[in-house]
Amino acid sequence: MKAKDMVLVVGEDIDYITALKESILEFGYECHVANSSKEGLQKAFDCSPDLIIYHAENQYFRTFDFFNILRESSLTYDIPFVMIAENISKEELQFALEIGVDGVFEKVLRLADMQRIVDGRIKKYVRIKRESEKDFLRSFDLTSSPVVIYNADFKVVSSNELFSNSFEIDETKPIWENLGLNRDLFVRLSYKVFANYDGQESFSHYIAVNGVEEKYNIVLSNLNAIFAKRCVLMVFNNDCLDKSSANSDVEKRHLTSSRNGNELVGNRIKFTKRQQEVLELSILGLPMKLIADKLFISEKTVEKYRANLMEKTGAKNIIELVIFAIKNKYVDV
Structure with a gap:
């Protein structure tokens, strides 16, 4: 940093x-x-x-x-x-x-x-x-997965409450050491994300939580569009936790979508082509202005599409929307 x-x-x-x-x-x-x-x-x-x-x-x-x-x-x-x-x-x-x-x-x-x-x-x-950093961080503790932001020195910048409760962190140590990650792999993937503005990388890793090894699918995303200094957002998806609530989550989404008149294919929400484009660009961390420029639409239209996406998915904020899309594989990472 x-x-x-x-x-x-x-x-x-x-x-x-x-x-x-x-x-x-x-x-x-x-x-x-x-x-x-x-x-x-x-x-x-x-x-x-x-x-x-x-x-x-x-x-x-x-x-x-x-x-x-x-x-x-x-x-x-x-x-x-x-x-x-x-x-x-x-x-x-x-x-x-x-x-x-x-x-x-x-x-x-x-x-x-x-x-x-x-x-x-x-x-x-x-x-x-x-x-923009403050706006982003206001949504942190509302997310349903452990999330943490680290900088180019591999030190924790900010984390949500779920991350803090799940992992013991010594802020003087690099994040890979705190989580028992393979240093070479983690640094290589991180540098790829730092170097590429639209960068996103994912990998799986077993992390000890309360003495028990649990498998996490970890997604790294570039935050250069939002943060003044180079930072990466790290999202942890736990298969065990996901499976325990997967059926109820799908049922809730199905009921909510049906009530709102949203079209479903099986148990999956169907997005329009434009909604999918806005979703994919939002997951890359792009601000509304840049999304609008890329899609040749206005910022207000982008805001409207984001609101529709959050309504369809039940997300409370843009971070929830990103995590929902990654977890349920609505986008390729």
Whole structure:
């Protein structure tokens, strides 16, 4: 996990971006530099910075191409992006702002002005992320399965009450050690999830609970769309517990679905094609805005589909919906 908020500086003028890096380090931020757009994209995907500063040298549309690739990737679409340019025309400036660049500034900047620009954009970005984190965590203790969030240091960030009651956790130890997981397998799968914004991995493992070995199906999902720092959601599905309540759960869903006029195939709820698409994208942790963009519909329409999905499944919140879909194999993980 990043110890400090991070800035990525991209540009071909090595002397200038090196000097810029030194200033940013003085401001108290972590800073990475890239000497080309290609290297910049790779570092943006790898490091998940809180701000990207691109030093443009005359060929501004190359900058816009770089920016558009960032916006098209679900890994980097919401990272604030600032251009530092020389002799940019009014038309080019207007175009930059229209496509969503967060600011365009002259190359010659006072140190105080640069710090104000960096501070302002990072604080806004982190504040928005923190708000989304709080909204997400409010639903945690309402979930019917043990769930935990861990960071890139493999330490627990947050967990629900059911997880805390099921497992004894020493927060000073990495999570694989707490749960007796195979370190190499767990780290490899985690890095795949961290590196892939839409990443999701699953595996089965026996974990000792109160001296008894129980089998859990474990699903790891990337939370980069929601959390300011790189984190993974870990959901535990226990076959024994599921079987004990499976028949009653299906019966309840059947009765609820029948009362609401929902169409069933056997004991399974039938979703429309669009509902299934929204469900699959929601399970990837994508926010409503990005789901709306991907499906070419409005955010309000996405919200409506999510509400319909929760009504059909009896889920109290989006986390319950995700767990229900994974448990009952309405999606492939």
